Amino acid sequence: MTADPRDRVSGITEIPKDGFGPNARNFASAWGWGTAAFAILLPIGMIADGASVSGFLGGMLLCGFVGALFVIVGLLLIGLPTTLLLKAADWEMAALYGLIGALAGAASIALLFSGELYTDNALSIFAGVGGIAGGATAYRWGRWREAKQSIRNNAAEKPNNPFHDMIH
Secondary structure, X not given: OOOOOOOOHHHOOOOOOOOOHHHHHHHHHHHHHHHHHHHHXXXXXXXHOOOOOOOHHHXXXXXXXXXXXXXXHHHHHHHHHHHHHHHHHOOOOHHHHHHHHHHHHHHHHHHHOOOOOOOHHHHHXXXXXXXXXXXXXXXXXXXXXXXXXXXXXXXXXXXXXXXHHHHO
């Protein structure tokens, strides 16, 4: 079936000029927020648990690298499916994203590192850092999704432009 040229042009979705740019930028920004939270807080937590202060900068770099891996996996496996669910339910709010991200970050780290290898104190520090990093990542992504939803809602409220239809 082909489009009838007499149909209203406004009903056709126009392709944005920037493509995936804003989505990719905000995804990378959310990844950066979570990685920074992980890289800064985990060495502090390790020092609080009794690690030496001398390797703090090296610990930050290592924790940043490991944190970046945890955050990207969390974004892809937990964050994007959550985005689909919240978008379908029309509940895209930054605070809700942050809460889900904090719970998922803490739970996933606690599940990954539970066992006999770590003390309860170290496990709670790891889970706390995972929760803060997950919350920071999800909150940042949620701010973008909330703004995007607001733009979509405002665009849906605008009436069609008959002059626009006549020139196409």
